[in-house]
Amino acid sequence: MVAGCSDSEPQGPTVPSSEAPVQETVSHGPFFPECGGVSDEEITKQTKVPGLVNTAKTSVGCQWLSGGSILGPHFSFSWFRGSPIGRERKTMELSRTSVEDINIEGYDGFIGINEDPDPKIGVNLCEVGIQFDDDFIEWSISYAQPPYPDACEVAKELTRQSIVNSK
Numbered sequence: 001m002v003a004g005c006s007d008s009e010p011q012g013p014t015v016p017s018s019e020a021p022v023q024e025t026v027s028h029g030p031f032f033p034e035c036g037g038v039s040d041e042e043i044t045k046q047t048k049v050p051g052l053v054n055t056a057k058t059s060v061g062c063q064w065l066s067g068g069s070i071l072g073p074h075f076s077f078s079w080f081r082g083s084p085i086g087r088e089r090k091t092m093e094l095s096r097t098s099v100e101d102i103n104i105e106g107y108d109g110f111i112g113i114n115e116d117p118d119p120k121i122g123v124n125l126c127e128v129g130i131q132f133d134d135d136f137i138e139w140s141i142s143y144a145q146p147p148y149p150d151a152c153e154v155a156k157e158l159t160r161q162s163i164v165n166s167k
Contacts, residue, residue, distance in 0.1 A: 026082045026134045027133040027134050028081060028082070028132075028133055028134060028135055029131075029132020029133045029134070029135040029136075029166075030132055030166035030167055031166060031167045032079045032137060032162060032165070032166050033165055033166075033167070034057065034059070034062070035054070035057065035061075035062035035077055036062070036077040036079070036137065036139070036158070036161070036162030036165065037161065037162055037164075037165025037166065038077065038158055038161050038162060038165070040052065040054050040064070042158075042161070043064050043075060043158075046149075046154050046157055046158055047064075047073070047075055047141065047148075047149070047154055048148065048149050049066055049073050049075075049143075049148075051066055051067050052064040052065065052066060052075070053065055053066075053067060053068035055068055056076075060078065060079045060080070060081070061076060061077055061078040061079060062076065062077050063075070063076040064076070066144075071144075072144045072145075073142060073143045073144045073148070074140075074142050075139075075140065075141055075142070076138075076139070076140045077137065077138070077139055077158070077162065078137065078138045078140075079135070079136075079137050080135060080136050080137070080138070081134075081135050082134050082135065083134075083135070083136065084134075085109065085110075085129055085131045085136040088110075088129055088136065088138065089110045089112075089129065092110060092112035092127065092129075093112075095112075095114075096112040096113055096114050096125075096127075097113050097114050097115040098112075098113045098115075099111070099112045099113070100113075102128060102130075102156075104128070104130055104156060104159050104160050104163060105160055105163040105164065107130045107131065107132060107163060108130070108131055109128065109129045109130035109131050109136065110128070110129050111126065111127070111128050111129075111152060111155070111156070112125075112126070112127040112128075112129075113125070113126050113152060114126070120146060121146055122146070123150065123151050123152060124142065124143045124144070124148075124151060125140075125141070125142045125143070125151060126140075126141050126151035126152040126154070126155045127139065127140045127141070127155065128152075128155040128156055128158075128159045130159055130163065132166075137159070137162055137163075139155045139158045139159045139162070140155070141154045141155045141158070
């Protein structure tokens with residue numbers, strides 16, 4: 001039997017060391033109450049659509065549908081925590097007639113507009129997204145059949161109310 005000793009390191013493959021990824025600090029904006037702090041009655045008042053039903057109510061969003069049906073106008077509030085607003089804006093730029101910068105109550109964001117080619121229908125969809133540090137909120141206002149109020153004025157007013165109601 002033969003045995004040998006060596007004080008040199010083994011010459012096998014080198015395994016690269018991996019350091020833990022650096023975690024970025026996320027800076028959250030204000031707290032938004034349920035449905036952006038906007039009541040069902042206020043949604044009906046602003047949208048001028050009777051019979052709205054709040055069909056989805058979570059800690060980060062709400063959706064209202066006419067009679068609870070997806071066939072018709074729909075309105076929603078969404079609160080995105082730790083999510084980049086730039087990705088949402090890019091989606092808007094690819095899917096809306098126009099996207100512009102907007103400032104509401106001192107906060108910057110975007111307004112995405114969808115205008116129907118039929119001038120009798122006009123702007124039937126308007127979405128406002130406003131950034132708060134690494135968070136953002138979005139109001140989406142979508143009408144199905146005219147006549148209806150200016151979708152962007154409704155979206156801006158509901159966004160303003162949510163900002164004022166935030167803590």
